Amino acid sequence: MSAVNPPGSPKTSLVPPPDAVAPVRHAEAPAPGTALGAHYDMCFGCGAGQPHGLHLEARAGEGVSVTAEFTVKPAHQGAPGLAHGGVLTSALDETLGSLNWLMHVIAVTGRLETDFLLPVPVDTVLHLDAQVTAVHGRKIYCSATGRTGGPDGPVAVRADAVFIEVKVEHFIDNGRSEEIQAAMDDPDQVRRARAFEVNP
Numbered sequence: 001m002s003a004v005n006p007p008g009s010p011k012t013s014l015v016p017p018p019d020a021v022a023p024v025r026h027a028e029a030p031a032p033g034t035a036l037g038a039h040y041d042m043c044f045g046c047g048a049g050q051p052h053g054l055h056l057e058a059r060a061g062e063g064v065s066v067t068a069e070f071t072v073k074p075a076h077q078g079a080p081g082l083a084h085g086g087v088l089t090s091a092l093d094e095t096l097g098s099l100n101w102l103m104h105v106i107a108v109t110g111r112l113e114t115d116f117l118l119p120v121p122v123d124t125v126l127h128l129d130a131q132v133t134a135v136h137g138r139k140i141y142c143s144a145t146g147r148t149g150g151p152d153g154p155v156a157v158r159a160d161a162v163f164i165e166v167k168v169e170h171f172i173d174n175g176r177s178e179e180i181q182a183a184m185d186d187p188d189q190v191r192r193a194r195a196f197e198v199n200p
């Protein structure tokens with residue numbers, strides 16, 4: 001039988017280890033109900049300036065949780081009239097990523113596992129919610145659901161994920177230089193990044 005994690009690969013379990021701790025909402029996290037806005041105007045998930053994007057709008061929830069809505073457009077089809085699974089996973093990923101705002105931590109997706117429970121037709125408004133369940137060192141364990149027909153409707157998609165905390169250098173060192181330079185020349189973008197660097 002092959003090993004789940006071959007030598008040299010990271011441990012990728014989505015189950016928090018026994019000594020994981022509860023997530024802490026940052027003292028300056030936006031109040032529940034506050035729109036979080038985009039972390040980057042050209043983001044495929046949340047950027048208003050991204051013409052090909054999902055234009056997801058997330059709001060702070062209680063504790064370390066967020067809610068968001070995503071409207072499935074014709075450009076998001078996989079099968080005729082139905083949302084593409086990868087697009088739905090992107091919506092879940094973006095919603096999970098916006099949990100960063102509540103902990104004032106910069107983190108990127110390490111692993112994300114999606115369950116597709118119901119087909120999602122074009123024009124559907126997917127009601128998303130996400131929460132952090134546990135933290136272990138730099139690993140942030142979180143889950144998200146997407147419901148149709150309203151915030152209490154049936155669950156169409158759900159995901160469990162591990163996000164990994166990173167420094168702002170993760171982006172500066174790895175992003176394409178044009179976009180990094182433009183972001184660093186934009187005082188609003190720099191302010192947003194700085195807000196995440198200061199932990200209590």
Ligand SMILES: CCCCCCCC(=O)SCCNC(=O)CCNC(=O)[C@H](O)C(C)(C)COP(=O)(O)OP(=O)(O)OC[C@H]1O[C@@H](n2cnc3c(N)ncnc32)[C@H](O)[C@@H]1OP(=O)(O)O
Nearest residue numbers: 010011012013093094097107108109110111137139162164
């Ligand atoms: C600003 C926010 C934007 C939000 C947008 C929406 C979210 C996104 O889509 S982000 C984009 C997609 N994600 C990426 O591009 C990430 C690409 N991957 C990487 O850069 C690296 O693999 C990275 C940073 C995740 C981890 O690398 P590195 O910093 O070297 O971590 P490393 O030291 O190996 O591991 C740290 C811990 O995380 C764990 N870990 C690492 N990778 C994974 C993984 N894939 N799954 C689970 N756990 C992992 C390790 O096991 C280790 O745990 P422990 O501390 O218990 O030993």
